[in-house]
Amino acid sequence: MKISAKMRKIMMGSLGLLLMIWIVNIIVQNLNPEVAKPTLIEYTTSAQSGTYAAFLQAHAQTYDNDQSYSYPASSFILEPGEAISVGGFYDWTTESFLDLSLSGVTPGLYQIVMNYQAKSDNYLPIVLSMTIDGALPYQEAAQASLDTYWVEADDEVRQDRYGNDVSVLKATYDAYVIQPLKDPNRLYTEGLLVYLDETVDVITLEKISGALQLKSIELVPHQSLIPYSDYLPQGSFVQTPNYRFEAEDMFLMNHSSITRGISKDIGVLPFSISKLKLNVLGTENYQEPGDAVTWIADIETAGYYELTFKVRQDRQKTTTYRTLYINGEIPFEEAKHLPFGFSRNWQNVTLSSLEGEPYLFYLEPGDTITLEVDSRLFIDIARKMRMISDEMTQFGLEVTKLTRNNVDKSIDWDMIAYFPDIYTRLESWTVGLTEVIEALDQLYGYQGDSKTVSDLKAAKSKIQTLINDIDEIPRRLTLLSTGSSSAVTLISGQIDVVLQQPLVMDAFFVHGDPKLPRPNARFFESIAIGVQRFFASFINPSYSEGVADDEIEVWVNRSRQYVDLIQRITDGVFTEETGIKVKVSIMNDDGKLLLANSADQQPDVALGVSAWIPNDYGMRGMLVDLSSMPGFEQTLQVFNPEQVVPMIYNNQLFGLPETENFYVLVYRKDILDQLELDVPNTWDDVLEMLPILERYGMSFYVPLSNNSSLKSFDTTAPFIFQFGGQLYAEDGLSAAIDNENTIQAMTFMADLYREYSLSYQVPSFFNSFRYGKIPVGIADFGMYLQLLNAASEIKGLWDIALVPGVEREGEIHRDMPGAQQASILFKKSQKQDDAWAFMQWWHSTETQVLFSNTLINTLGTRYLWNTANIEAFEQLNWNKAHQDIILEQWTHLREVPKIPGSYMVERELSNTLNSVVFYDANLRSTMTDSILKMNKEISRKMLEFGYINSRGESIKPFIIPNRSIVEGWVNDHE
Template sequence: MKLNIKMRKAMTLTLAGLVLIFGVNLLIHVFNRETPNPTFIEYETSAQSGSYAAFLKSHAQTYANDENHTIPAPSFVLEAGETISVGGFYDWVNPTQVQIELNGLNTGLYQVFLTYQAKSDNYLPIVLALTVDGTSPYTEASQASLDTYWIEADDTVRQDRYGNDVAVMKATYDQTVRKPLKDPNRQYAEGLLVYLTPTSNTLELNKVSGDLKLYSIELVSLDTPESYETYKQGATLSSIETKRIEAEEVFLMNHSSITRGISKDIGVLPFSISKLKLNVLGTENYQEPGDAVTWIVDVESPGYYQLSFKVKQNRQKTTSYRTLYINGELPFEEAKHLPFTFSRSWENVTLKDSEGNPYLFYLSPGDEITLMVDSTLFIEVARKMRQISDEMTQFGLEVTKLTRNNVDKNIDWDMEAYFPDVKVKLENWRDGLTEVITVLDTLYGFKGDSKTVSDLKAGRSKINTLLNDVDEIPRRSTLLSTGSSSAVTLISGQIDVVLQQPLVLDAFFVHGKTSLPRPNAGFFESLSIGIQRFFASFINPSYSEGVEDDEIEVWVNRSRQYVDLIQRITDGVFTEQTGIKVKVSIMNDDGKLLLANSANKQPDVALGVSAWIPNDYGMRGMLVDLSTMPGFEDTLKVYNPEQVVPMIYDNQLFGLPETENFYVLVYRKDILDQLELNVPNTWEDVLDMLPVLERYGMSFYVPLSNNSALKSFDTTAPFIFQYGGKLYADDGLTAAIDNENTIQAMTFMADLYREYSLSYQVPSFFNSFRYGKIPVGIADFGMYLQLLNAASEIKGLWDIALVPGVDRDGRIHRDMPGAQQASILFKKSEKQDDAWTFMQWWHSTETQVLFSDTLINTLGTRYLWNTANIEAFEQLNWNKAHQSIILEQWTHLREVPKIPGSYMVERELSNTLNSVVFYDANLRSTLTDSILKMNKEINRKMLEFGYVDTKGVPIKPFVIPTRDIVLRWVNDHE
């Protein structure tokens, strides 16, 4: 009875809470609604010499002409051995050149259109280098791009076992398209222009990446679209009923990352109280410059119609812009910049002019409507922000060179004596930021500040603080250019944000004067649905953590997209083949595994766990020794033996590597060529190139310079191994960092900063690399993925190579780690045999290739799968040149073996290095003190696990994990 009373009270309080929440949200929406007034503004700033922006400025007075020229494939001038295929196209798969001859063209600007078809067996972006008479007209021409178009491969949206929608697979559009050659950032919607004269002889295109069938090249005069006033002459609005088109049901998209999203809001169709529906477009994508989606609109008859979009623009106090095309053409000039302002709820936005008059669009049955992300109004703003950020970074580097990081309060610096224009620089940056803020406020149209404007104002405030006393700049570097809250970080962090234009779409309407359906639910409807969802949460199986008796439970430490795909291919392949049912669930934090095991709530298998977990949990008896499972040796054959080392403890195997974090050298080809520097092969080569880099305010990056005080084994151990050093004694019971080779490696690491002036901390190597401040350095897989997908402005200008090494014993030692994520099998599992069968299937070459392809086809090329299975990795559709380098670097893989107490060795190595670099401590004496702390902790842990007694005397031998153990396992069973 008491329990029922408590339950009733709890439910009453919950319902009261729901009513309160809905009421507060309603009041916020009603009283906090600001009417925005976005206004277009022309803003120009200086453009870097040789850039496309500078090219456009220099030809601002060049008038268009009426000439159009089409050169079919049979008229191409091809390299020796290349031919035109039957069907009249050039099958462009080799990195060759296509040339067209120009004969007495009129002087003017021309668009370059290509009629082509992207090849479906290659996911790489199509990148071409454009030259006229052998000369590149501007920097962006060396990395011009063509859109690859995608369609949804599935006719219907599939559901998982709980009735939730799962991501839809995509396929490349298997038809020819006619599109302009674009800049790498896709910021200029009309495509790249070239300036041609009667003396221009040839135009050449060199393939950088991607495969395509090329049918023709066109040189087209740039037309100025007519105004809306001209377009609407004689237009009469159609009187048809409102036609609703679901935004997520697109016909074409020009980037594989554009995917359907989920909204649980009432009124968003399709709708479900308890299920997840892929019912919107643009929740996590469709915001980058040039992103475009196309719908087919089947109106019943030709005529003029209004267009309204049901949207939600989630970025506070901002306005996003889109450009609308009909059948690939801009209907009128005003369709270039269509504003969608921030709103806390869904809105029906009818496309209209600044006076509030709806636009009329002429549509025929089967017409295509394209909505493209429009960032053109923000190009100059972003360029100004980048210019200010670069100048401030360079000045900060010059100050550091002068002061050598000496921030002693007793030193009086006269900054104007060293930098006479320091105040002018600061004032220019402050005034430049003021201009940018004004432009953004005008384009956004809100009285309150957006996050971007707030950060820029904060950056400006820091500059004003420095202006008040310029002699304090050496002691206030964190205000200027170093640290996570510096002016440089605040400004550079918003450059990409300014260009992004987020917008979530539910549907759009083709209509006459009829009224549109209400975009949001009413108060009582929202309250009713909220209550129903509350009760549904108690009975919905997708909220349940339990599994059926005939299922194995797999927890995955990844996002929902990954989990949905794993469940899909598991049900469709593994369960079909074996009859074993599997429930795959999300695990937001692999740290919860320890608690789950203690509470006997652990899964059978966990995927995506951190690479240290198998060893750490295995030594505590939580995991199954996989070396006792049937066929484990065959599973190990697909790995480099070194990959398995972190999973071993006491000659037992407690996990399998799932993904691999590779390290490679990344370098800017354009900058190294300009400085006449070769790609370094050894650390001696790196030291030789540092003076040249320093002379131009540049540097080299090593992972030791990441923005963290703790230098992990991943950053220190590679040097130690390359120099032939040791971490542990042969018996594994003590540390051995006093080894002479280890000391030599530590000395070299310290000298990189003390003698060669590498930056102590680099907040973002990615940004420093893309902006040319650090044009060469060692990057991991995450950085590599960023460069592929988030640095389009340097597409084609960078490459990778093997990590520099130490020339020793007649060969170059390039030892680097790579362990990233693993899978484990719990000892408490009552279905160990079925769980092991699943693990073998999941780690097999066929499954890893299938999952990688499914991932890309569903979520886009940004989701590359860095499988640890070497056989599978060789079959992945990556850049083949990069793939071969990564595979060769994997042959130099060297992992740090884990022993009880190894964390103290890692920590004290870091502390020693920091003491030597920052406080000029003596290396040998510091190491002597550190090794005492290491050995004390190792001895304590060895005592805990029964390897030594209370006096430190060995009781049983400890075997350090090595690759030889793995090789013995495999070879003994062959």
């Protein structure tokens, strides 16, 4: 291929710039880094009464004993109707309880160790409630957990058609394990302890969730670990062989979210210049408290070895920790807290004492080595931070109650008169933060500050500012507890960070010879590989390879992780069953479909397209009418008929719903309790609570307040439907927003802002909810997912409920939309039958459940799949209470039907509302003007599509899409 002079110039310029960046980066990386010198202190703080931490503090002086007690399944006292299986185990699948009858137990602290096999194939842990003589020993016992262990289901990593590695599927470990009951957050990796003596009669375990086969329970006494000096016998012989094991080749993991990652660094094996290789562990996971990975030491000779891990820990100026187990046991005390310091480069870290003396470990062929995320040293630090954050939030609310959110500068506040202990409070927070900062500095072991320490120092500085002028606190709450840069935000934003212990691993060495391969490539090796990668990027086959004649092409509007998994389960299930080959490709923007269709480059099927596309493209003749395809009625049975309404035009079906964007009410339990407010059930309840919220500088959120000037149907239509209003005339040829119920709904929407002072535009409901500014409101699936995964500071402080509604004729109408993404079949496809077979398979209950579980088990809990298939959604492993509320809210699903010109109705409704709220326009006269514009555009489009003539006379009837059409299709089949 001949390269033009211009192209050659561009390539050489780009290469020069790339070389410069590499050189600067390598120079920076090779500057003499500061070496961590951590001190293993155990910071302690007072614990809340009734917690496990308080229990441990109360029993700090309880002495060890060496008496254990074993209870085989045959000794369990079960509920009536429950029995021990023939294999000598209790098949614990129901939400029942069992009792252990105790007598004559030697007083002491005991672990509750279970010999069990998990039978749940989902990411949720097994949860048990434990009581002793009918009482909880501490709060955490109400949700004690057991890990589900996972293995990689494939013998080897597979590649896609371009040679890139694809995510490895997981399966539950089909064998018994012996593990103690743990706290629900897995902070205490040694397991929960209980205090037992001669007076204890019975321990009761009640299963809350999950399924397991339980073979036995053992009460194991708490024992102190031996020091390393006692572990290593005198004259121990060090074996000389060196063995390298890839960290990503895991034997066991105790959480489904622990997955392989990708590194393109030289020296990381397996290595490729141009392909993506799953060659490391821990790029986005393996950092939460209690996460553990186990490998098998495939060595040939028993003996004492050093252990060295090739790692990269790039959280600046921090040290992270791991606990080492051999065959499930911590070999000695010093193995509990093994430090890994910060480095921008890969480093070989030999497990050693703080003085640098390498530890020796006795290993035999086939032994297991486990590294567990160790957050134990940071538990009390995080607790202290949360305690300070909660106290500040509470104080901020108390100040708001006092001032009623009046921050007029002319008011002089005498804060000591209202809060006599105000100096004590503020100074206790600065003292507490000072203690936390000093503890972190010792555990991290760096002279420079980490991001966590910097934020804590900034928070301390803000508190000091308030101390210097306490009477200004009412006007400076943004320094303390409100806003994105307040002290509360700075502190609470680092609580999870403190507990997380990130570490990326490439390999580990079991060795006697201290000479190990260099962890990083040499300078000129990096340059050479970089040049090769630069030129290889111009011939990437993923941009040039076409579709084979015997394949159907499917475009997916999602990220690569989703596409890889869809391709994988399609090849492994659909193609295996039908023989139909499928090529799945990434589509970055579903707007490209129109251009692709015009150029005859369209796929056969597209997934993940916006829910408006089927109707819009269908009315223009681009898509196949799915109601003409065989078996379509059966396919529709798994959906709520309303889900299909947006995809109907002219009694034809042009798409299938794929995902559903549910809406629910979210609320802060802590704040509503403090304000003595109930969760609202109707909009009248909301109106009653708004003055109280406003009094304390708070508000309620409705999707109308999104940060956009265009108020879409998703935000306006729910009120119209709830009030019993209409959007279109019965014949669909004109708008009907002059309906009295519609006017009532529009008046209510406007009054929320004119009379009740809701914020008309909220940049981020998520942040306002976290910071307590808007403690209650209507959220969609996206925010629900954020609250689950990115709001640790309010974990356990929020919940969901049904959306408030309007009571009419004895029924509360909670109508809300939900259409999110759909799938479509192109009319130009030459393989419509095969493509339709794929669509039917993809939307089936079995496939949606398989994909959802595979997605979570492969990529983690951040990838919850909100399938539109109701049957499949009922089988997903979500929070059961939340799942029930979402399913009930779905019974109130109401979608806006699309007609030619409906976009003008949407736009003018928005304009009307904006005019009334911002310019105090008269609602009725504004709507009268708007309806003229709506009808003019609807008539123009109806003329274009042949429903009326130029005189506005009806030529053929237009049927507004509705659920009755869908129900008719399904009922006809039945």
